[in-house]
Amino acid sequence: MTYDATFRVWRGDAGGGDLQTFTVEVNEGEVVLDVIHRLQSTQAGDLAVRWNCKAGKCGSCSAEINGRPRLMCMTRMSTFGEAETVTVTPLRTFPVVRDLVTDVSYNYEKAAQIPAFTPRPREADGSHRMQQVDVERSQEFRKCIECFLCQDTCHVIRDHEENKAVFAGPRFLIRLAELDMHPLDVVDRRHEAQDEFGLGYCNITKCCSEVCPEGIHLTDNGIIPLKERVVDRRYDPLTWLGSKIRRRPRD
Amino acid sequence: MTATAPRRTGAVTPGRGTSETPPRRAAIAARTLRTDRWWLQPLVTVVVLVLFIVYSSVRAFQNAHYFAEPYISPFYSPCLTTDCEGDTFPELFTGPSWISPAIYILVVPLGFRLTCYYYRKAYYRSFWQSPPACAVAEPHRRYTGETRLPLLGQNLHRYFFYAGLVFNVILTYDAVLAFRDETGEWGHMGLGTLVLLANAALLWLYSLSCHSCRHIVGGRLNSFSRHPLRYRFWTVVSKLNANHMKFAWVSLVGVAFADFYVLLLATDTISDLRFF
Numbered sequence: 001m002t003y004d005a006t007f008r009v010w011r012g013d014a015g016g017g018d019l020q021t022f023t024v025e026v027n028e029g030e031v032v033l034d035v036i037h038r039l040q041s042t043q044a045g046d047l048a049v050r051w052n053c054k055a056g057k058c059g060s061c062s063a064e065i066n067g068r069p070r071l072m073c074m075t076r077m078s079t080f081g082e083a084e085t086v087t088v089t090p091l092r093t094f095p096v097v098r099d100l101v102t103d104v105s106y107n108y109e110k111a112a113q114i115p116a117f118t119p120r121p122r123e124a125d126g127s128h129r130m131q132q133v134d135v136e137r138s139q140e141f142r143k144c145i146e147c148f149l150c151q152d153t154c155h156v157i158r159d160h161e162e163n164k165a166v167f168a169g170p171r172f173l174i175r176l177a178e179l180d181m182h183p184l185d186v187v188d189r190r191h192e193a194q195d196e197f198g199l200g201y202c203n204i205t206k207c208c209s210e211v212c213p214e215g216i217h218l219t220d221n222g223i224i225p226l227k228e229r230v231v232d233r234r235y236d237p238l239t240w241l242g243s244k245i246r247r248r249p250r251d
Numbered sequence: 252m253t254a255t256a257p258r259r260t261g262a263v264t265p266g267r268g269t270s271e272t273p274p275r276r277a278a279i280a281a282r283t284l285r286t287d288r289w290w291l292q293p294l295v296t297v298v299v300l301v302l303f304i305v306y307s308s309v310r311a312f313q314n315a316h317y318f319a320e321p322y323i324s325p326f327y328s329p330c331l332t333t334d335c336e337g338d339t340f341p342e343l344f345t346g347p348s349w350i351s352p353a354i355y356i357l358v359v360p361l362g363f364r365l366t367c368y369y370y371r372k373a374y375y376r377s378f379w380q381s382p383p384a385c386a387v388a389e390p391h392r393r394y395t396g397e398t399r400l401p402l403l404g405q406n407l408h409r410y411f412f413y414a415g416l417v418f419n420v421i422l423t424y425d426a427v428l429a430f431r432d433e434t435g436e437w438g439h440m441g442l443g444t445l446v447l448l449a450n451a452a453l454l455w456l457y458s459l460s461c462h463s464c465r466h467i468v469g470g471r472l473n474s475f476s477r478h479p480l481r482y483r484f485w486t487v488v489s490k491l492n493a494n495h496m497k498f499a500w501v502s503l504v505g506v507a508f509a510d511f512y513v514l515l516l517a518t519d520t521i522s523d524l525r526f527f
Contacts, residue, residue, distance in 0.1 A: 014275045067284030067386055087284050092386075095275035102277075112256035131476035155382040160394045161276075183474045196258045200398035203375045204368055207385035220462070220492065224368050228409075228466035235406035 001028045003082045007035065010089040011047070013098045019087065020044075026077050032088065033061050033072035036100070048099035056213055059147030063100050064089045069149040069211045091152040106157075107148050110168045114175055115192065119184040134183035140221055141178040143214040144171060150208035150218060156201045167198030170208035174222035180229060190233045193226055202227075282388045289384035293377035299500075300374070303507055307357075310510055314351035319516035319523075320433045322425075322443040325450055326510045327353050329421050339428065359418055360506075363411035368462040369499045371405060409463040419458055423451040442524035443512060450509040453502035460491035460498050 005026045008019045024039050033051055040047045052058040054073045061072040066080075066087050080086055094102040122128055150170040151157070157164050168176075176193045179185050193199045204227075208218040216222075232239040283289070310317070310326050317324040318336035329340040332352045346355070364370050375381050382389040397405050426447040432439035458464065469485025472478055491498070515521045 010277055010279065012277065016278050018278075064284065064386065066286045069386055084286075087286075089279055089284060090277045092276060092279065096277040103275075109256065113258050115255055131474075133475040133482060134473070153385050155389055156394060156396060158386070159382065159389050159391075163394065181473055185473075198396075198398070200403070201394070201396035203371065203381060203396050203402075205372050205375050205382060207382065210385050224462045225466060225470050227406075228463060229471065231406045231409065232471060235403075236409065 002026065005035065005077070005080075005082065006085045007039065008085055008087040009036070009039065009044075009047070009100070011044075011099050012096070014096055017096070017099075019089070021085075028078075030077050031073055032063075032065055032070075032075040032077065032086065035077065035086075036072060036088065048097070048101045050101045057145055059145035059213075062091055062147045062149050062152065064091065064152075069153045071147060071149070071213050074213055091148070093152045093154075093158045094148075104148050104151075106164055107146070107151055107169070107171065110172045110197075111175070113168070113196070114172060114179070115187050115189055117179055117182065117185055118187045120186045128184055130183045137181050137221065137225075138178045140216055141174045143216055144174070145214060146171065147213060149211045149213065153207045153211045154202075155205070155207065156198070156203075163198070163201060167201045170202070170218050170223065172197060173199060173202065173226060174216070174218050177222040177226040180226060188233075190226075190230050194230050194234065199223070199226060199230060283384075283386055285384070285386060289387055293380070293383050296373050296377035300377070303503060306507055307510075310514070311353040311357055312351055314353070316514050316517035317353070317510070319443075319513055321429050321431045321435075321439070322447060322513050322516060322523075324510040324513040325422055325425070325447075325506050326357070327351075328425050329356060331355060339425065356418075359411065359414045362407075363415040363458075364499070364503070366405050366408040366411055367499065368408070369496045373499075408461075409467065412458065412461050412463045412467075415454075415458050419451065419454050422447070422454060426451045438527070440526045442526075443516065444526075446509050446512045450502075450505045453498065453505040456491065457495075457498040457502040459488060460495040462492060462495070464488055465492050 003026055004023050007022045007024050009022065011017055011020050022039055022043055024035055024043065026035055031054075033049075033054060036047070036049055040049065049072075050060045051073065052060040054061075056071055056074040059071070063070065063072050065072065065075050067089075069091065072088070077086075088100065090096050090100045091102045091104075094104050094106060097103050119128060148171065154170055156167050157169060173193070176189050176197060176199075179187070180189050180193075202223055204219055204224060206219045208223075209216070209220070212218060233243075234240075307326065310324070314334075317327040317330075320337070323330065323337055323339055327335070330337065330352045331340055331343045332355070333342045333345040334348060335342060335352050346352070376383060380389055381391060381394065397403060426444065429441075429444040429447045430439055431437050465485065465488045468488050469475065469478065469481040472481060472485075475482035475485070516523055
């Protein structure tokens with residue numbers, strides 16, 4: 001079933017731009033990225049769009065579709081009515097390079113600031129041993145494809161550019177949680193999570209969890225447990241005291 | 252530790268709040284391009300919470316119609332002053348008569364819900380509009396989240412959780428006492444008994460599904476395999492935790508309904524349906 005859809009696509013660069021309207025053919029089973037590609041090949045040969053796997057695994061084609069942060073390759077055209085105008089814009093939180101392509105280097109800078117995985121010494125036979133139940137929680141966060149939709153939707157930096165200096169964003173808060181929960185890791189990242197990576201800026205409004213294409217429960221399984229771990233060290237006198245008199249081992 | 256890049260940086264361009272698009276970002280004037288009814292959920296949250304706040308405030312300050320033998324309203328339990336209707340609890344002190352006995356105890360359930368991780372999401376979104384919905388710009392020029400007082404106080408949630416457990420025990424005790432009849436004889440059960448039982452059960456579900464509870468029972472551990480029992484607790488609480496939002500709402504309505512039922516009985520508007 002083929003029909004003509006109305007697409008509004010933001011075109012421009014850091015100097016300015018606007019939403020341009022196109023009428024473009026849509027075939028059964030297609031996703032938004034297919035239509036953007038058709039647009040590129042038939043009407044707007046210089047339309048800039050970043051994409052790679054077309055399978056929701058590389059995290060390249062992040063954009064905002066009808067105002068919602070989505071992967072273009074995972075948004076089926078069948079979710080829109082035939083008469084509905086589909087608006088595609090670049091990620092708002094990051095500087096635009098051109099058209100739908102944004103400069104996401106903020107994320108790579110934050111990633112480089114996270115204290116890396118630091119395992120305890122190997123056992124006598126030279127191996128690292130851990131049980132599956134111990135790493136299961138961390139493994140959920142390893143599903144992250146770094147599409148940065150959570151970073152884009154997080155109002156802390158989306159609406160307040162100035163917070164980018166002090167806030168690492170949900171993707172890197174769950175990276176901190178992943179490392180902090182890891183059974184082999186020996187570094188305590190809790191004070192840094194609060195002081196350097198802005199955990200306190202998160203007001204757990206859960207938009208990161210809503211937009212995650214991998215279905216990671218960023219807030220419930222990552223950020224809130226990390227907040228509770230920070231409370232253990234900084235705001236709960238009882239657990240703080242317990243750790244001082246060595247009644248509460250950190251395992 | 253592995254060396255890390257300098258902190259507090261990150262492709263920052265000077266911020267100017269929400270009044271205009273920060274430099275270098277795509278110039279899109281609209282606050283949001285969402286086409287769905289994103290305003291509906293915050294609106295419903297505001298309406299329901301305001302209704303509850305108005306109703307519970309009226310009832311808490313009313314200082315009457317909260318006891319109908321053998322039922323006591325959850326808003327007034329434990330009732331600890333000498334002014335209290337009924338004799339369920341020891342009368343510990345005499346407060347000024349214009350202060351309702353509910354006021355002394357409501358700070359615990361109020362604090363528990365106010366600092367709850369789910370309610371925080373609900374009211375930050377709907378009342379404070381920070382943000383009103385995902386990818387909808389918030390109206391504030393500055394944002395510091397929970398980094399400063401008074402919002403730093405949200406970190407006290409676990410203490411309200413501990414105190415809330417005491418209240419759950421008391422309200423469960425009330426539900427058990429509701430198996431007595433008006434004369435104090437055991438072996439009675441009315442619709443009110445069921446209402447108080449359901450209320451207590453819902454409050455337990457809400458409390459035990461709490462994120463702080465999940466952390467305390469096992470979430471703080473890094474090695475579950477060395478603490479199998481706590482791992483099982485954590486697994487159960489995690490399952491409950493997935494429904495925390497549901498329990499938050501249902502228990503809120505439940506506690507208001509339990510109070511309303513006692514109000515109807517105490518004012519003789521209805522009489523209790525008696526099973527045996």
